[in-house]
Amino acid sequence: MNTEALLRDLRRELHDGGLRGCLLVRDLHTGEELGIDPDTPLPSASLVKVPLALATLERVRRGELDGATTIDVQPGRITTPGPAGLSRFRHPARIAIDDLLYLSTCVSDGTAADALFDLTPPAQVTELLHGLGLRGITVRHTMRELAETPVERFDADQLHLAHALAIDAGTSGRGHRVPQLDTTRANTGSARAHVELLQALWTPSKIHPEVAARVRGLMAHNLIRHRLTPDFSSDATTWSSKTGTLLNLRHEMGVVEHADGQAFAIAVLTESLVPAGAQPGADALMSQVARRLRDHLRQF
Numbered sequence: 001m002n003t004e005a006l007l008r009d010l011r012r013e014l015h016d017g018g019l020r021g022c023l024l025v026r027d028l029h030t031g032e033e034l035g036i037d038p039d040t041p042l043p044s045a046s047l048v049k050v051p052l053a054l055a056t057l058e059r060v061r062r063g064e065l066d067g068a069t070t071i072d073v074q075p076g077r078i079t080t081p082g083p084a085g086l087s088r089f090r091h092p093a094r095i096a097i098d099d100l101l102y103l104s105t106c107v108s109d110g111t112a113a114d115a116l117f118d119l120t121p122p123a124q125v126t127e128l129l130h131g132l133g134l135r136g137i138t139v140r141h142t143m144r145e146l147a148e149t150p151v152e153r154f155d156a157d158q159l160h161l162a163h164a165l166a167i168d169a170g171t172s173g174r175g176h177r178v179p180q181l182d183t184t185r186a187n188t189g190s191a192r193a194h195v196e197l198l199q200a201l202w203t204p205s206k207i208h209p210e211v212a213a214r215v216r217g218l219m220a221h222n223l224i225r226h227r228l229t230p231d232f233s234s235d236a237t238t239w240s241s242k243t244g245t246l247l248n249l250r251h252e253m254g255v256v257e258h259a260d261g262q263a264f265a266i267a268v269l270t271e272s273l274v275p276a277g278a279q280p281g282a283d284a285l286m287s288q289v290a291r292r293l294r295d296h297l298r299q300f
Helices: 003-016 045-062 097-106 110-119 122-131 156-168 191-202 209-220 280-298
Strands: 019-027 033-036 070-073 093-096 237-246 249-258 263-272
Touching: 003 019, 003 033, 003 280, 019 191, 019 280, 033 191, 033 280, 045 097, 045 110, 045 122, 045 191, 045 209, 045 237, 045 249, 070 097, 070 110, 093 097, 097 110, 097 209, 191 209, 191 249, 191 263, 209 237, 209 249, 249 280, 263 280
Parallel strands: none
Antiparallel strands: 019 033, 019 263, 070 093, 237 249, 249 263
């Protein structure tokens, strides 16, 4: 199948599966790439934890922070809820910066991320990214704000109403009545911007090699592996990634490294058009579309 026919088929599959998708797959060695609407900015949700890790580790490298420094996290002081991590703790905890990085990136712990944001605020993370030549990602707020969406205002049996609002309340200019989905107010980045970040981490010239290696290591130990992992993880590959989920947004970015030396950066940012929280079919569709793009590139 030629490239034009492939992209046409994949767009149709995404639409039929209730998704709007912005994807980019890039061969990290040749620079060849293939994507669908890769330059459309979307709210980044928990993908922002990778830039946060990069900024934190860069400050550690500069001597501005010490990874061994412990931070006291009091129950209720950082109120970001989540299914795992510090938000589930009942008692005060003293945790080193290095370990907060693990919790934030590998467990996607929003409370740990906000403890790191207390050290390096969103505007400073953006400034550090820009200083490294990475200008496509903007960080505007902490993870606390992701816990203040309409989802938190509805009972469990009415969550579909929050998802319906997320789907229907946007504007043609990517504005939104829900601030966390408004690209002028939210943390944002395009599929291309996230692939540029992955390129800089896996082939470091803009980023110090030691910092890049630390971030790659964190992404390699990501524990949330239900989305793209089934199509990119095997005995002959290494899959390092980070997911992001918020209301109708389902994202993942990562790098698949093959035993033969090939490596591909992949960013899949999607908006669901189905007003439901749990959508395993959408997760599977994202993965299948990304794999077909990768397989097409791998032929050449």
